[in-house]
Amino acid sequence: MGRRRLQQQLDLFLHSPAVEMGLVVLILTWTILVVADFLTGQPSHPHLRVVLAEVPLRLCFAAELLLRFAIARKKQRFFRHYWLDLIAILPMPPRWPLFRLLPLLRLPRASVLINRNLHYVAPRIAVLYGAQISALLIIVLIMLFGGLAFYIIEGTSNPDIQTLGDALWYSFFSLVSAEPIGAYPQTHGGRIITLVVVLAGLTLFAVFTGVVSAFMVQRLQSAMSVKNFDLDELRNHIILCGWNRSAPLVLQELQTDSQTRYAPIVIVAELEQLPVNELRAVDQNRLYFYSGDYTRIDVLEKVQIYHASRAILLADTSQPRSDQDRDARTVLAALTIEKLNPTIYTCAQLLDRNNNVQLQAAGVEDVVVADEMAGHLISNAVRNKGAMGVFAELLTVQVGNQFYRLPLCAVLAGKTFWDAQRYLKEQYDALLVAVERRIEGRRQTYVNPPMDYKLQVGDYVVVIARQCPRWE
Structure with a gap:
């Protein structure tokens, strides 16, 4: 039990915004060191100071990845997510110029970390320009990798490439124009690098066009599609199981409160897609959607139930079922969630108060019986003649x-x-x-x-x- 708790604390530490943004700074520092080494020296003769400066960075990243491997529940998933980062930190002889570019392979990880944590540092910038910043880092990676590799391979044999600056400009122009501009490769290695940069330019142009289009649609329509992609890196998130007419209001209230405003929210429901029209008042930048049956263990593991801080169980109306069946699914899901993550806070919505016994036994902290609550509010309003305004203010975080x-x-x-x-x-x-x-x-x-x-x-x-x- 103590070991598991230690792993959870270590996992939260590694995925905290401060640590992840610190990793971004270290990755960018390592990138600057690599470029500075080539700018001030020869490709085949790295500076000793740069090599020594890279040692603590390499050790730091090695320790980080080792800790991530130690706390990973599924080792195969770790290698699937971090294989590029593992290659980036491999120690290589400094006399092999091309292998000195491996640290640049960590730039995609920096892009992921920035996209995930920018809202903690600058919420407004994250909402408006998060995707653009990620695309810019990918452009920088391709340009640096292509330019440095081309300079290493052809710097001494190509008359058009006299300096590293020439190689970087060649890589940049070839990237944006999708054809060799400013020089012509003289070697087979140079031709391969040029082909990679040109193909990347073709792909990047499509990606950049899509990003700009999505940005324009977002600004013109003030709406975004709910995210539906890899959830492995989520921590301290809220899981909302099921869907009914109260779900949009629940989401809106959670995003209004200062304590949960920036918490990622994963919606799990048996729907092909969420009714986006009902989510117009909700900020969808921090919403994730997973289509599946939330009573199944494999589905809950997919949405990282082990690392969630809160779970909300709604009386699900996404499929035609009886009220008794809906409550039975809520009880089953609550039992499963509390078993998988005993420290999670769980709030469940029931249709029948008699089903509350099983939820109390499961350790569910709060139970809301919607019809019962509505009946109490109506009777109080009638008895007190006008007190509904007090209840309306106290039950919402949006006013008063x-x-x-x-x-x-x-x-x-x-x-x-x-x-x-x-x-x-x-x-x-x-x-x-x-x-x-x-x-x-x-x-x-x-x-x-x-x-x-x-x-x-x-x-x-x-x-x-x-x-x-x-x-x-």
Whole structure:
């Protein structure tokens, strides 16, 4: 159990935005060192300082990949994702000029890491220019690799290539024009490099055209298709299982709250594609879609259930089933999810309160019975004649005040409910409404307890506030 927890903590560390953006900086630094080495010296005689500077970088990347291999659940999947990075860090004799270009093979990984973490550093840039930055890095990779390789092979035999700058310009012009421009290869190796650059230019032109077209469509229509691709690198994401009419509102609320705004959300449903028209009010940049049966273990593993932080189980209406069958699938999925990832927070929607017993046994934290909740709201509105506006504000994060459940701050331990009420109102403009306490392993919630009710270490409090309070 301790080993598994250590692996989870190490996995979260390696996939944290700070570490991944740090890797991007190291990859770009290594790329600059390679180019600087060729700019200031001869292809067959690398500078000793550059070689020594590359050693800690190579060791750092080797340690990173070794740790990723150690925590990988499926080793074959690791090699499928990181084979290019493994080649890039292979130690090669410095006298082999072409093999000195291997570090450039890590630039695609830098592109992936930037695309995945740019929204943490610059959210606006990530939304508008994330795809363009990735395409630019691919262009730089092809240009550098082609130019440096052409300079190594033909730098001494081709009269049109006198300097590394000439080779880089030749590679760039050949890339964008899809034909050799500025020189003509004299050797078989040079012809092969030119052919690779030209073919890459043809492919890149199609990709670049698609990126620009998608960007224009995004700006003109303010809509994007939901992502449906590799999910292996997701961490601390939210998994939404099933689909019904409340799903778009759930997504909208999650993306409005500051705590979950940038969390990736994976939607798993038995649909060929999501109804994009219903998601117009949702930012689809952080949405992922997987078509499959969320009660199956292999499907849950595909969407990285082991690394998810939250799971939401909706009463699924994507297929024609009875209410009892829908609840049965919700219970089965909850049992499976809690078994695969005991630390995950799970919220389930039921159609019949009688099915709640199995969910409590499975360890599901919160259960929402939609019709029951709607009935309570309607009856309260009728009894209080106009109180619906209060409920409407408290139940949405988009306007006004909301409920927040937080661990008790240390300064309030041992104080009475009334003292805590005054303190929270004065310091955070928050209204204390309930206290939650674990008694014999079971969660007990006390709404509006007596004034002299003593708060204890380990309690949770529920407050009403405009923003989530940040304890000092």
